[in-house]
Amino acid sequence: MPGIRPGNHSYLKKRQIIYLEDQHSSAAPDALQVRIPLSGILVDSWVTEELRSLVFEILRQAAQRGDEWLGTLPAIEPIELSDRPVVLIIDGISPDV
Numbered sequence: 354m355p356g357i358r359p360g361n362h363s364y365l366k367k368r369q370i371i372y373l374e375d376q377h378s379s380a381a382p383d384a385l386q387v388r389i390p391l392s393g394i395l396v397d398s399w400v401t402e403e404l405r406s407l408v409f410e411i412l413r414q415a416a417q418r419g420d421e422w423l424g425t426l427p428a429i430e431p432i433e434l435s436d437r438p439v440v441l442i443i444d445g446i447s448p449d450v
Contacts, residue, residue, distance in 0.1 A: 366400050374411055381422035385415055 373387045391408050394400055400408075432440055 366394055366397065366404055370394065370404060370407055370411070381418055385419050385422075388412060388415055391415075 369390070373390055391412055394408050395405060432438065434440075
């Protein structure tokens with residue numbers, strides 16, 4: 354990309370991280386969507402170790418918030434199997450994991 358050098362690339366990535374960190378403050382599970390673009394920053398070869406550390410910390414916080422949010426969900430009721438119902442199990446893992 355013309356005009357993008359490692360120095361100003363890091364500045365742009367830092368601005369992106371600040372924006373994503375702000376998005377991370379929204380309510381769960383929407384806040385967990387930041388994992389996808391943050392993961393992209395981690396594999397960018399021009400990103401500094403300082404920015405990588407910041408991204409890892411935001412991802413750690415997102416994982417913690419996700420765990421806390423999952424803990425607030427009510428448990429499901431047992432399924433009565435004596436009538437032999439058709440049971441579909443849908444995995445709740447996000448496709449970005």
